[in-house]
Amino acid sequence: MPLHNRNRIDPISEDVYEDPMSNTLLNKFQLPQNSTQPEVIAQFIKDELLLDGNAKQNLATFCTTWMEDEVHDIMDLCVDKNMIDKDEYPQTAEMEARCVHILADLWNSPQAHTTLGCSTTGSSEACMLGGLAMKWRWRQKREAAGLDASKPNLVVGPVQICWHKFARYFDVELRQIPLEGNEVSTNPEKIKDYVDENTIGVIPTLGVTYTCVYEDVAAMAKELDDIQSEKGWDIPIHVDAASGGFIAPFIQPELEWDFRIDRVKSINASGHKYGLAPLGVGWVVWRSEEDLPKDLIFYVDYLGGNMATFALNFSRPGGQIVAQYYNFLRLGFEGYRGVQQACVDTAQWLADEISKLGPFEMFYDGRGGLPALSYTLKEGDWGFNLYDLSDKVRQHGWQIASYPLPNDRQDTVIQRILIRHGISRDMAALLLRDIKAAVEYYKAHPVSHSSSTRTFHHT
Numbered sequence: 001m002p003l004h005n006r007n008r009i010d011p012i013s014e015d016v017y018e019d020p021m022s023n024t025l026l027n028k029f030q031l032p033q034n035s036t037q038p039e040v041i042a043q044f045i046k047d048e049l050l051l052d053g054n055a056k057q058n059l060a061t062f063c064t065t066w067m068e069d070e071v072h073d074i075m076d077l078c079v080d081k082n083m084i085d086k087d088e089y090p091q092t093a094e095m096e097a098r099c100v101h102i103l104a105d106l107w108n109s110p111q112a113h114t115t116l117g118c119s120t121t122g123s124s125e126a127c128m129l130g131g132l133a134m135k136w137r138w139r140q141k142r143e144a145a146g147l148d149a150s151k152p153n154l155v156v157g158p159v160q161i162c163w164h165k166f167a168r169y170f171d172v173e174l175r176q177i178p179l180e181g182n183e184v185s186t187n188p189e190k191i192k193d194y195v196d197e198n199t200i201g202v203i204p205t206l207g208v209t210y211t212c213v214y215e216d217v218a219a220m221a222k223e224l225d226d227i228q229s230e231k232g233w234d235i236p237i238h239v240d241a242a243s244g245g246f247i248a249p250f251i252q253p254e255l256e257w258d259f260r261i262d263r264v265k266s267i268n269a270s271g272h273k274y275g276l277a278p279l280g281v282g283w284v285v286w287r288s289e290e291d292l293p294k295d296l297i298f299y300v301d302y303l304g305g306n307m308a309t310f311a312l313n314f315s316r317p318g319g320q321i322v323a324q325y326y327n328f329l330r331l332g333f334e335g336y337r338g339v340q341q342a343c344v345d346t347a348q349w350l351a352d353e354i355s356k357l358g359p360f361e362m363f364y365d366g367r368g369g370l371p372a373l374s375y376t377l378k379e380g381d382w383g384f385n386l387y388d389l390s391d392k393v394r395q396h397g398w399q400i401a402s403y404p405l406p407n408d409r410q411d412t413v414i415q416r417i418l419i420r421h422g423i424s425r426d427m428a429a430l431l432l433r434d435i436k437a438a439v440e441y442y443k444a445h446p447v448s449h450s451s452s453t454r455t456f457h458h459t
């Protein structure tokens, strides 16, 4: 007899598949009337989850899919900590602040010890905060000068969807510079045709989602310097370094894209992408304290002091932040460099091997940007298109994205493979084997199609 009557159906057997629940369909639209033994229902849910793709074989995502056992322990330990309760969990709050300063230092902030920044749920929220700060600074300047502040615009290249959301949710006109000809990233020279006195900022992407290349932040800043000399408009840059913010400092340390450039006022990155933290954490950091308008900050009393918070969310789990701090201390600069370099080397190796297969034209071969590769299908009668290839390798569990390029290059379909922590050279070789087999298969069994259009969501 259980101590508490929990009004649940007790199992008749040790074996969950002998339980009466095993002969029923799980409720899908209504709460069940009664409770069920945890091990029974947990087993059925675990079974259902098997139908999801295997995360490690998902080479379409930038997000972390492999973690050390210690990270699992930390996540478990923190499962009940709410990061917004800074009074109750002051050490978690402190670890968040340490991460901000570590990133500010990694990205060469001139005031790395004092500047402001925060954790977010990911780069999307971080971009919203970066965008809001730009909108506020622009409006304050306009109002102080007695000028109209009702028509803000934001100038971007091939940005991730979060910037389209920012523009719509916060009522800012999005001016997107199209990709033309063979361009894979924003041509800095075009910026002057898109900005004006109402431009709140320009967003270069360090690691364009679609092509994995870095946009030339320094050249874009230089264009904006010239525009300022000529027209007097002082237009700031926010760098969307969702992926590149955790790659460039380790792999391309000489590349100037960060706070070394005066015009860069804020930077975001996804802790849960190449930051190697578990899903659910992003970061945004301002160049210096003055670059974040004060009236966007809410102050929370915290251990006799005042803790600045700036966020769209309130309650959030603390584990991802603590795990991020763990990774920083555990790996250090050299550890991150080693992890990222191994990914870069494997991406370049795989790009070279896939080039040798014949049908593919490398679009990005893993050199100079993110640890990734992307390619198109050469003109020819190969018996398949890239969507067919994605389908075929999916039979072996591999998830590889095929999609058209954005703005004005939609006619070009590319396939993109991301290499991240946990994808070994041997695993990449197994993928290569399956791609090779698919090419051979379609040679023997060509598909005929009119055209296929698919949608694909970039993460």
Ligand SMILES: *Cc1c(COP(=O)(O)O)cnc(C)c1O
Residues within 6 Å of the ligand: 062, 121, 122, 123, 124, 125, 127, 160, 162, 205, 206, 207, 208, 209, 240, 241, 242, 243, 270, 282, 458, 459
């Ligand atoms: C992934 C990505 C985002 C969105 O980041 P989340 O962490 O998934 O919210 C924004 N910008 C770029 C360039 C990205 O690659």
